[in-house]
Structure formats: structure tokens, C-alpha cells
Amino acid sequence: MDPFLISVLSNIGLFSFLALSAWILLIGGEISFGQQAYFAIGAYASGIASALWVWPFAVAVLWGTVLGAGVGALVAWPAARLSGVHYAIATLAFAELTRASLNVFRYQRDVEGYLTGPDGANGFRDIRWVYEAGIEPGPNLTIIALSLAGVIALIGLAARLNVMAQLRMVGEDPILAAMQGVRVLRWKIGAGAAAGGLAGLGGGLYAHLATYIEPAQFSVMTGVHAVAYGLIGGLGTALGPILGVLIDIGLLESLRALAAYRMIVFGGLVAIILILRPRGILDETLVAKVRSWVRR
Amino acid sequence: MGAALEIRGLTLRFGGVTALEELDLSVAAGAVLGVAGPNGSGKSSLINVLTGHYPASGAISLDGQQIGHLPAPERARLGMVRTFQSPRVYRRMSVIDNMRAALHAIRPTFQRRADRRRQEEWLFDGLALFGLNHLAEAMPDTLTHYELRLLELARAYATGARLVLLDEPTVGATEDEANRLRGVLVNHLMPGRTVILVEHRLDMLRALCTELVVLQAGRKIALGRPDEVLAQPQIRACLMGELTDA
Numbered sequence: 001m002d003p004f005l006i007s008v009l010s011n012i013g014l015f016s017f018l019a020l021s022a023w024i025l026l027i028g029g030e031i032s033f034g035q036q037a038y039f040a041i042g043a044y045a046s047g048i049a050s051a052l053w054v055w056p057f058a059v060a061v062l063w064g065t066v067l068g069a070g071v072g073a074l075v076a077w078p079a080a081r082l083s084g085v086h087y088a089i090a091t092l093a094f095a096e097l098t099r100a101s102l103n104v105f106r107y108q109r110d111v112e113g114y115l116t117g118p119d120g121a122n123g124f125r126d127i128r129w130v131y132e133a134g135i136e137p138g139p140n141l142t143i144i145a146l147s148l149a150g151v152i153a154l155i156g157l158a159a160r161l162n163v164m165a166q167l168r169m170v171g172e173d174p175i176l177a178a179m180q181g182v183r184v185l186r187w188k189i190g191a192g193a194a195a196g197g198l199a200g201l202g203g204g205l206y207a208h209l210a211t212y213i214e215p216a217q218f219s220v221m222t223g224v225h226a227v228a229y230g231l232i233g234g235l236g237t238a239l240g241p242i243l244g245v246l247i248d249i250g251l252l253e254s255l256r257a258l259a260a261y262r263m264i265v266f267g268g269l270v271a272i273i274l275i276l277r278p279r280g281i282l283d284e285t286l287v288a289k290v291r292s293w294v295r296r
Numbered sequence: 297m298g299a300a301l302e303i304r305g306l307t308l309r310f311g312g313v314t315a316l317e318e319l320d321l322s323v324a325a326g327a328v329l330g331v332a333g334p335n336g337s338g339k340s341s342l343i344n345v346l347t348g349h350y351p352a353s354g355a356i357s358l359d360g361q362q363i364g365h366l367p368a369p370e371r372a373r374l375g376m377v378r379t380f381q382s383p384r385v386y387r388r389m390s391v392i393d394n395m396r397a398a399l400h401a402i403r404p405t406f407q408r409r410a411d412r413r414r415q416e417e418w419l420f421d422g423l424a425l426f427g428l429n430h431l432a433e434a435m436p437d438t439l440t441h442y443e444l445r446l447l448e449l450a451r452a453y454a455t456g457a458r459l460v461l462l463d464e465p466t467v468g469a470t471e472d473e474a475n476r477l478r479g480v481l482v483n484h485l486m487p488g489r490t491v492i493l494v495e496h497r498l499d500m501l502r503a504l505c506t507e508l509v510v511l512q513a514g515r516k517i518a519l520g521r522p523d524e525v526l527a528q529p530q531i532r533a534c535l536m537g538e539l540t541d542a
Binding site for chain 2: 161162165166168173175177179180181182184279292
């Protein structure tokens with residue numbers, strides 16, 4: 001496969017984790033501009049685990065996922081009492097706090113003659129697993145794709161067990177949901193944990209693909225894009241945010257004619273879609289219609 | 297059979313405003329208690345307190361079990377369901393998905409295929425009973441106010457709750473719709489359940505309730521059989537302008 005295509009598809013896969021992370025909170029009724037923080041936590045934690053502690057790749061990425069989920073739950077616990085703009089600001093503040101902390105976070109060790117580890121604003125070089133294990137970009141893309149497929153399958157299973165429906169109930173009308181026996185606070189904390197874990201998983205995979213990460217990569221704009229992917233692609237299905245990533249990275253960033261105008265086109269696209277389809281292209285009404293057709 | 301409800305010393309204050317003051321009530325299993333009173337007398341507050349939406353002092357017991365300390369979801373799981381003055385449904389879910397939503401939290405997460413099929417049949421039968429089967433796949437925004445009201449009642453029916461709290465189910469309905477709603481309540485929702493009915497229409501209260509309580513400024517000012525309570529001149533004076541005698 002063409003290396004450029006592999007690179008684009010890998011980026012689409014990695015940002016899909018971040019988009020799904022923001023999407024889970026969106027259907028739970030909250031807008032988070034801070035999911036990049038968990039992406040960063042997953043990236044740094046799994047990078048440290050594989051490069052400094054020499055843990056196996058899979059365990060290192062799992063560690064980043066678990067840490068992302070744990071921090072996500074910890075932040076969601078107080079934040080679940082907030083809503084709307086207050087929630088958005090709280091998540092943004094946490095993300096900036098995380099990024100600022102990474103700017104001064106130094107934890108370096110000599111590993112086989114290399115001094116490696118996070119070095120504040122200079123970033124974290126030599127997350128060398130792909131070189132040491134001899135993983136080419138193609139197989140790396142396969143790892144990302146399989147992980148994403150696993151996540152989508154898990155979301156599908158959650159939908160079958162009515163987990164997603166209960167999250168949607170909480171998101172749309174938490175008072176009615178509580179009157180119907182839904183433990184709203186637990187769901188909000190659970191959604192925060194799931195979203196943190198997903199972003200952490202994406203971050204872990206990203207760190208091992210990029211081999212170099214730095215705090216500046218996890219800026220507010222990354223978080224804003226993550227929310228926008230769900231809003232463009234649609235909140236009715238997990239495929240919505242992935243469609244959003246495809247439109248942004250697959251179309252705008254990758255087509256050279258459009259790349260220079262990406263941010264202008266993307267901003268305009270968000271505005272137009274929010275006016276025409278406030279819940280995105282694949283919104284709940286469209287998904288309900290499709291399901292109804294399929295049942296017939 | 298419905299659940300017996302006991303309320304002792306129920307008090308709810310919002311800052312300096314008292315919404316409910318030392319309210320005592322007993323509702324026998326299977327009884328229909330009407331609640332009347334002028335606007336602001338505490339009728340809806342009573343429902344909000346019973347469901348756990350507002351925290352209040354005092355004791356509430358359901359079939360002998362103290363529930364006053366329980367949050368709203370736990371009370372719902374014990375078999376309590378409510379409707380709202382203005383119909384409240386999930387606007388981004390179809391009618392049948394709204395019916396399913398009513399059962400998500402109170403039914404086991406893991407169900408056998410046969411159980412799930414039976415549940416689906418139960419929900420569609422419930423919709424048919426309330427005359428909404430042709431709207432199963434419709435989105436709520438396409439429904440009339442009356443149909444939304446029916447959906448709320450069908451949803452309450454589907455839960456199989458033992459205690460049903462109805463907050464002015466005929467408000468906003470035409471005379472004809474109110475009569476049809478009365479028929480639906482009598483024939484489908486009320487049998488076998490304990491019901492608390494907050495209502496402004498005298499004819500509804502007379503026809504449906506086994507007992508009537510009248511509230512004023514959060515206090516109970518009358519309790520008894522609807523005909524007897526509504527025959528009292530001071531009660532009629534209190535409710536004048538608030539109740540419509542059909």
C-alpha cells in the first residue's frame with residue numbers, strides 16, 4: 001500500500017479514538033473540550049511503560065488505557081455535578097492543566113545507553129518499540145484498525161445490552177431518566193471513564209506510531225476537533241464521529257488542493273452542518289429510520 | 297396489586313417558602329387518591345417529593361419499607377412511576393424506543409432471547425392498548441399533545457409499577473380527549489395499581505378517586521370521599537376558579 005495512504009489511514013484510525021471519546025460524552029449530554037488530556041495521558045503512560053520500564057507493547061498500551069479511564073472517572077466524579085458550559089469549561093481547564101504539567105514533567109532514564117523519557121516542553125523521544133520489534137507502517141496500521149474494530153464491536157455489544165440507550169436517556173433528559181430508575185451519577189462517571197479509556201488507548205497507539213510526543217500536540221484545538229467530529233458525522237451511531245474524522249483528515253487534510261484551506265473549510269463545514277443538521281449527518285432520526293427499514 | 301403508601305410529617309421548604317407542611321397521608325393498596333388544591337398549594341411538589349426529585353423531611357413508606365432516604369432511581373426500581381404536567385418523553389427516540397426506555401433500568405441487563413421477545417410483545421401490546429400502535433416508529437415531534445399524553449400513560453403501564461403518580465393527566469386536553477383519557481385510565485392504567493391523581497377537573501376526581509385530599513399552602517385542609525369533600529362550602533370556595541366542573 002502507498003506509504004502516504006497508510007499514513008492517512010493511520011491518522012484517521014488514531015483520531016477516531018479521540019472522536020469516539022468525545023462522542024460518548026456528547027451522547028451522555030455533555031460537551032468536553034478536554035479529551036486530548038486523556039489522549040496525552042495514554043500516550044505518555046504507555047510510552048513510559050514501553051520505553052523506560054520495557055513493558056511489552058500490548059501491556060503498555062493497556063496501562064495507558066486503564067490510566068486514561070481511571071483519570072477520566074476521577075475527573076467525571078466532581079464534573080458530573082456540572083452541566084452545559086460549566087462542564088465544558090471544567091474539562092478544558094483540566095486539559096490545559098494536564099498540558100501545562102507535561103511541559104514541566106521530566107522523568108528520564110538511561111535505557112541501554114540512551115537517555116530517554118519525558119523531558120518537559122522538549123517532549124518525549126525514542127519510544128522505540130516499532131523499531132525494536134521491526135513493525136512496519138503497514139502492520140502498525142493493522143494494529144490500529146484491529147483496535148478500532150474491537151472498540152466498535154464493544155460499543156455494538158453495549159448497544160445490544162441497552163447500555164448506550166441508557167446513556168442516551170441520561171444525555172437527553174436526566175430527570176426523566178432518574179424517574180425511570182437510571183442511576184444518572186453512575187452513568188456520568190462511567191461515561192467519563194469510558195471516554196478517558198478510549199482516548200488513552202488512542203494516545204498509547206499514537207505514541208508508538210509517532211515515536212515522539214510533546215505537550216504541544218495535545219492542545220485545545222485537538223480537543224475542539226474531537227468534539228466537532230461527532231457533531232459533523234452525527235450522534236446517532238458510533239460510525240458518526242468516524243465519518244467526521246474521515247471528512248476532516250481523509251478529505252480536507254489529505255487532498256492537496258484543500259489542505260491549505262483546511263481550517264477555513266472545516267470551520268465552515270461545522271457551521272453549515274450545525275445549522276442544517278444540528279445532531280450531525282448520521283443523527284438519531286436517520287439512524288431510527290434506517291433501523292426501521294432494516295427490521296421490515 | 298398496588299402498593300400501600302404512608303406519609304408522615306412530610307415537609308418541603310424552598311428558602312422561606314413552604315411547599316408542604318407536616319403532611320400526613322395514608323393510601324391503601326389499590327386505592328386512587330385524588331389531590332386537589334389551588335395553584336401553588338403543593339400538589340406537584342407532593343409528586344416531586346414522593347418520587348425523590350425534591351429532598352424533603354418526614355417519613356415515606358411503600359408497603360412498609362421506608363423510602364424517604366432513597367434517591368429517585370431507587371424509588372423507581374421499587375415500582376413507582378410518574379407522569380408530568382407537560383408530557384415528558386425522549387424527543388430523539390421513536391415512540392417504541394421511548395417504551396423500551398421505560399424498562400431499561402428496571403429489567404435485567406442480560407436477558408434470554410425468549411424473554412426479550414416477550415418484552416417486545418408486551419411493549420407493542422401496551423402501545424396497541426393505548427391506541428398508539430400505528431405510531432410505534434414515529435418520532436415524538438410528529439405526535440400531537442394528546443398522543444404524547446397517551447405515550448406517557450402507555451409507558452407508565454408498561455413498567456408494571458405498583459404506584460402510579462399522575463400529574464394533571466388531562467391538562468391541555470379538549471373535553472373529548474379528556475373523556476377518552478379518563479376511559480384509558482379506568483380501563484387500563486388504574487386496575488391493580490395504587491394511584492395518586494393530581495387533577496383540576498372535578499368530574500375526573502369524582503369519577504376516578506376513592507379518596508380526595510385538598511391542599512392549601514402545603515397543608516391538608518380536607519380528606520375524605522370525593523363527593524363529601526367537594527360538598528363542603530369552604531372547600532368549594534377554596535377551589536373556586538381552580539376546578540372546572542364538567
